[in-house]
Amino acid sequence: MKRILLFILTNLLVMLTIGIILSVFGIGSYINESGGINFTSLLIFSGIVGFTGALISLAMSRWMAKRMMNVHVLKPEDNLSHGERQLVEMVHRLSQAAGMMHMPEVGIYESKEVNAFATGPSKKRSLVAVSTATLTELDADAVEGIIGHEVAHIVNGDMVTMTLLQGVVNTFVVFLSRIAAWAVSRVVKEDIAPIVHFIAVIVFQIVFSILGSMVVLAYSRHREFHADAGGAHLAGKDKMIHALRGLQAYTSRMKDSEQNAISTLQINGKKRSALFSTHPDLEERIRRLQA
Incomplete structure (x- = not known):
């Protein structure tokens, strides 16, 4: 929203x-x-x-x-925590399954609200961001469903x-x-x-x-x-x-x-x-x- x-x-x-x-x-x-x-x-x-x-x-x-939203972008080459690396890998895996050639940027931002969004001017310059509350309040299967939903937004243009x-x-x-x-x-x-x-x-x-x-x-x-x-x-x-x-x-x-x-x-x-x-x-x- x-x-x-x-x-x-x-x-x-x-x-x-x-x-x-x-x-x-x-x-x-x-x-x-x-x-x-x-x-x-x-x-x-x-x-x-x-x-x-x-x-x-x-x-x-x-x-x-x-x-x-003060998004912190997670780069695969950075020294990420286990949870952050899992999030990046999940976004990339679902993006590849959707046929995307260029992986979206992945970000986390501090928020007490369960929230996630996808944005960007094109598939090549897209972003999937997830709030910290989403990762703590929901289990891995629910997070994967949300990520799949956001990746679909990008693929659907x-x-x-x-x-x-x-x-x-x-x-x-x-x-x-x-x-x-x-x-x-x-x-x-x-x-x-x-x-x-x-x-x-x-x-x-x-x-x-x-x-x-x-x-x-x-x-x-x-x-x-x-x-x-x-x-x-x-x-x-x-x-x-x-x-x-x-x-x-x-x-x-x-x-x-x-x-x-x-x-x-x-x-x-x-x-x-x-x-x-x-x-x-x-x-x-x-x-x-x-x-």
């Missing part, structure tokens, strides 16, 4: 920055001399800004994850597909926000219209980005079922189900503490937050694997 939200936030900030810079320098002007909108110019401008924001976010994804989807969503966000801002600027005094238009663009872009994130998060939930299937194929269905059951048990143990929000392979069970969840319900995922 943290990785996905970090990607969306980075994308929004990059997109806003690019849009502001281009607007300040008058690049991609879409308002014609009569005060109307040139929809073709606006659509081209929106596509450039939208996809640039998504692609830059993808390119920065691995670097950002390492910095934000989920980050690239999400980036393309985010680019399309961004394009509509930029396009619609400027039309809405133009409409608002038309009903205010002419002398303050440019300032109102500038501020309205930023406000509408943030609002529409939040709405657009629902589409991206819906895809995120959909792709988890495919990653579960991939994890079952790589690590074994029993281990994948065991991993999900282990996460359920951990969630139950932590339900009365501040650690209730587990960031990997599960969602907050409250139905009202489902639209903003990155993962589907654990029981539904287990049911699908069993079927």
Whole structure:
């Protein structure tokens, strides 16, 4: 969940920055001399800004994850502990079984939450990171199921597909926000219209980005079922189900503490937050694997 939200936030900030810079320098002007909108110019401008924001976010994804989560990368040639070497070997074994030619970077980071994630701009530049709590709270079979799930994300190209989807969503966000801002600027005094238009663009872009994130998060939930299937194929269905059951048990143990929000392979069970969840319900995922 943290990785996905970090990607969306980075994308929004990059997109806003690019849009502001281009607007300040008058690049991609879409308002014609009569005060109307040139929809073709606006659509081209929106596509450039939208996809640039998504692609830059993808390119920065691995670097950002390492910095934000303080990931310690484990290199096979380093003097690793027994547990660290086992983790690296497990990731490499499952990656090879998935047909990957380039092994992902493997990392560990300090956290009291059971959590793991895979990220990176491509299969050649991917990262699988696991929290310390995952290694202490879950047994080896459950960890293998989780690793298989994360490797499946890389093999399935989920980050690239999400980036393309985010680019399309961004394009509509930029396009619609400027039309809405133009409409608002038309009903205010002419002398303050440019300032109102500038501020309205930023406000509408943030609002529409939040709405657009629902589409991206819906895809995120959909792709988890495919990653579960991939994890079952790589690590074994029993281990994948065991991993999900282990996460359920951990969630139950932590339900009365501040650690209730587990960031990997599960969602907050409250139905009202489902639209903003990155993962589907654990029981539904287990049911699908069993079927």
